[in-house]
Amino acid sequence: MSNAKVLPLLEPDGRSVAPCCPPLTERPLNAEEAETAARMFKALGDPVRLRLFSAVASHEGGEACVCDISDVGVSQPTVSHHLKKLKEAGLLTSERRGTWVYYRVEPSVLAAMGQLLTKASSPAA
Template sequence: MSIIARLPETDKAHPEAACAGMPIAEHLDAREVERLAAQLKALAHPVRLRMVDLIHAHGGQLCVCEFEQYFDVKQPTISHHLKVLREAGLIRSCQKGAWVYHAIEPAVFARLRRSWTVLPRRARHRPPRLPKPQSAHPEPDNP
């Protein structure tokens, strides 16, 4: 179905104007988009995503000394990943004696979940299915 078929009668003569008058509703302002992108970028690394999961699994707080047993990286790398999560506002750190504990920022994750609603739950129109690619090396016929 073409866009012309879906336009009201008055717009069929000028299909280029179909989108020109449609207001675009923004769910997120520019500052929110930048913040959300930084948080998602921080979570996009497998080690950092696992760290957040571990903190959550341990009641929302975990000592820095407990991370090393879960990863095949050394303590300086763990500290770097924790710093990235902290700078993105996803976790907070507090020192208790000689140890530093890291906790999830629940309000930030709640805001992330709410912001995620800007993505469509499912596409209105599915893209056409593409044919299966032809193999460069066809299989021989078996007699």
């Protein structure tokens, strides 16, 4: 078993959910872990969603106004649809400030995704 800490993902409303997931090389995922991981990867499986997620994650301060990330080659309603899908997958949180909505990728989400794809460490001998 790995000593790596399994980090939580977030519900669309920002609440923590069950941790996701051990490194894929540690052991086979159970059904719940596989469902959580699949939800993340499915959301990121669309090029526009991946670009939006990247735009938010790489934006100064780790947060971006929808007005700053909408230039991805699709209409504003389509951008909103994709952002909603990323929120539903627990990858983004949002906050309305006046007329604008600001999106954030929680550091725990990036850590959990990275952990899933990291080779499990060997136990100390």
